[in-house]
Amino acid sequence: MEKRPGRLLLLSDLSVRNTAYEVSLSRSLLTWKKRLPSPVYHPFKPSMCRSVTVSEIICVREEEEENSSRDEGSWRKIREGHGRDCRQAFTVSYVERGRNHRWRCAEVTFVCPDAVLCQRWVQCIREQLAALGCRPKHLLVYINPVGGKKRGKRIYEQKVAPLFARAGITTHVIVTEYANHARDHLRTDAELKQFDGVVCVGGDGMFSEIIHGLIWRTQMDSAVNPNSPEEALQACPLRIGIIPAGSTDCICFATVGANDPVTSALHIIVGDSQPMDVCSVHHNNTLLRYSVSLLGYGFFGDVLSDSERKRWMGPARYDFSGLKMFLTHHYYEGAVAYLPAKGIMGTPRDKTRCRTGCVVCEHNGKVFTEKGEKYKSAESFDAEGEEEWQSVRGKFLAINAASMSCACPRTPKGLSPAAHLADGTTDLIVVRKCSRFNFLRHLIRHTSKDDQFDLGFVEVHRVNRFRFLPRQCQSDSDLNLRDAHKRQIFGPLCRDHPACSCGPHYSSWNCDGEVLKHAAIDVRVHCQLIKLFARGIEETTVFEEVTNPCAI
Ligand SMILES: CCCCCCCCCCCCC/C=C/[C@@H](O)[C@H](COP(=O)(O)O)NC(=O)CCCCC
Ligand SMILES: Nc1ncnc2c1ncn2[C@@H]1O[C@H](COP(=O)(O)OP(=O)(O)O)[C@@H](O)[C@H]1O
Numbered sequence: 095m096e097k098r099p100g101r102l103l104l105l106s107d108l109s110v111r112n113t114a115y116e117v118s119l120s121r122s123l124l125t126w127k128k129r130l131p132s133p134v135y136h137p138f139k140p141s142m143c144r145s146v147t148v149s150e151i152i153c154v155r156e157e158e159e160e161n162s163s164r165d166e167g168s169w170r171k172i173r174e175g176h177g178r179d180c181r182q183a184f185t186v187s188y189v190e191r192g193r194n195h196r197w198r199c200a201e202v203t204f205v206c207p208d209a210v211l212c213q214r215w216v217q218c219i220r221e222q223l224a225a226l227g228c229r230p231k232h233l234l235v236y237i238n239p240v241g242g243k244k245r246g247k248r249i250y251e252q253k254v255a256p257l258f259a260r261a262g263i264t265t266h267v268i269v270t271e272y273a274n275h276a277r278d279h280l281r282t283d284a285e286l287k288q289f290d291g292v293v294c295v296g297g298d299g300m301f302s303e304i305i306h307g308l309i310w311r312t313q314m315d316s317a318v319n320p321n322s323p324e325e326a327l328q329a330c331p332l333r334i335g336i337i338p339a340g341s342t343d344c345i346c347f348a349t350v351g352a353n354d355p356v357t358s359a360l361h362i363i364v365g366d367s368q369p370m371d372v373c374s375v376h377h378n379n380t381l382l383r384y385s386v387s388l389l390g391y392g393f394f395g396d397v398l399s400d401s402e403r404k405r406w407m408g409p410a411r412y413d414f415s416g417l418k419m420f421l422t423h424h425y426y427e428g429a430v431a432y433l434p435a436k437g438i439m440g441t442p443r444d445k446t447r448c449r450t451g452c453v454v455c456e457h458n459g460k461v462f463t464e465k466g467e468k469y470k471s472a473e474s475f476d477a478e479g480e481e482e483w484q485s486v487r488g489k490f491l492a493i494n495a496a497s498m499s500c501a502c503p504r505t506p507k508g509l510s511p512a513a514h515l516a517d518g519t520t521d522l523i524v525v526r527k528c529s530r531f532n533f534l535r536h537l538i539r540h541t542s543k544d545d546q547f548d549l550g551f552v553e554v555h556r557v558n559r560f561r562f563l564p565r566q567c568q569s570d571s572d573l574n575l576r577d578a579h580k581r582q583i584f585g586p587l588c589r590d591h592p593a594c595s596c597g598p599h600y601s602s603w604n605c606d607g608e609v610l611k612h613a614a615i616d617v618r619v620h621c622q623l624i625k626l627f628a629r630g631i632e633e634t635t636v637f638e639e640v641t642n643p644c645a646i
């Protein structure tokens with residue numbers, strides 16, 4: 095019998111797999127509790143009661159006669175046995191959490207005593223889903239068919255498209271035909287107003303294409319000059335979903351906690367939203383690129399350049415080139431100037447991690463977006479704040495900037511484990527020249543619990559902005575720096591090295607997996623410039639509570 099008490103929208107006795115359940119729906123929760131013969135407390139029977147938050151219901155559908163056998167013979171028997179209307183069962187598809195942050199689409203079929211009640215349930219659940227407001231209805235999908243193991247198209251067709259269809263999401267799918275196809279389409283051709291989001295099927299390089307297209311388009315639409323490093327960029331309105339189908343898939347891993355296409359598709363369907371910082375990389379007032387994960391000069395730059403020539407090896411190219419570059423053991427000379435982030439919560443040596451609903455991101459995001467940017471711009475530095483800039487100079491094996499943890503299967507805790515997705519800062523990691531043995535110790539610590547920064551030759555700073563200048567000949571255009579303060583920091587170092595042919599080694603930057611040929615760069619963090627269909631990595635304890643609160 096149906097009841098409508100207090101906060102509940104519906105409360106009915108329905109059956110699941112031929113067993114009687116008390117099923118209730120509130121604005122936030124769908125719960126089904128097994129009816130016990132006597133009200134005995136069963137502390138060790140959590141399966142007696144299941145709940146799913148309405149925000150994690152994927153869809154609800156009335157069972158058709160021909161579909162019903164797929165679920166349980168029980169409801170067919172009930173129908174046949176009692177001669178009832180065939181439309182008296184409905185199926186709810188919902189998110190179920192598995193191990194290692196993976197999500198699955200689970201289903202439960204409820205059999206109602208009559209068709210009217212069945213329709214009322216279906217309608218009521220649909221109304222609750224429609225009221226959520228954050229779910230995408232129409233998506234623009236770009237598939238890189240050659241990324242990773244070249245499985246992008248198949249992954250999308252087999253694992254993602256059926257889920258989107260089930261959730262009632264319509265799509266416009268473009269399989270890219272050449273590098274930068276997606277970027278250029280987004281820049282000029284795509285009718286973005288039609289869509290509620292963009293989906294990227296590929297790796298970090300493909301994601302990079304998408305953000306370059308979207309950020310550029312947003313700046314053009316808002317008359318912002320992307321070539322000026324001093325301009326405050328306009329945040330992109332469309333959310334981006336990542337279906338991992340690349341080689342490293344670091345951005346997906348660090349924002350979801352797993353590289354799993356189904357999990358990512360479900361985060362898109364439920365309409366998650368995760369803001370993310372973006373670094374702009376400039377050289378002589380020209381925009382070179384944007385970066386959201388790793389900007390690495392030296393070791394990671396060299397690994398990338400070397401691996402690009404070995405794309406035929408697939409993802410294994412990084413292991414091969416990584417070993418080669420470790421053995422090569424090149425060091426580089428230069429200077430890094432940086433603006434330490436001020437007035438923020440958190441440091442790169444924190445033990446706490448950026449997780450779903452991160453308070454550090456919320457606090458620092460407010461500092462940088464609502465109250466205006468707290469750090470000094472290059473102009474104000476000249477006039478008043480010389481001491482704000484710090485510098486490090488000498489010989490380095492690697493200079494890395496991690497705007498997020500850069501967690502990925504190679505290093506599940508990440509390049510900078512305490513970095514934040516949306517706090518308006520990047521962690522600048524400087525690895526000074528050291529022995530091979532010591533560098534190996536540093537690298538190995540990325541894969542263990544030991545602190546990779548707790549070594550004499552490694553320093554890490556949380557910054558809003560930094561510049562790098564390699565040691566090289568003055569005639570090089572990289573040294574054609576106009577600002578006086580830059581000459582102060584870098585001048586003596588460059589003068590040390592006369593124009594000659596015996597220069598030191600030069601590396602290139604690894605910018606989210608794309609090679610940047612310019613060594614001298616000016617990097618600025620733009621707080622929460624883009625949004626993903628993600629929610630950050632969930633704390634493991636949240637899983638049990640949300641999935642099954644009745645079990646406690
Ligand atoms: C002896 C044990 C050594 C362990 C070293 C662990 C350190 C690995 C850090 C990896 C950081 C990865 C940051 C992400 C970079 C990606 O954007 C980039 C491109 O990805 P994709 O487009 O999907 O191919 N990947 C890389 O640059 C690979 C770096 C691998 C270095 C070994
Ligand atoms: N159709 C295509 N043909 C060739 N290259 C492409 C195509 N579509 C995208 N790309 C490029 O492929 C590169 C690698 O893509 P990505 O999806 O990141 O795979 P991986 O992780 O294996 O590097 C990116 O630089 C992207 O610009």
Ligand SMILES: [Ca+2]
Pocket residue numbers: 371496497498513514515516517518519520
């Ligand atoms: Ca950050």
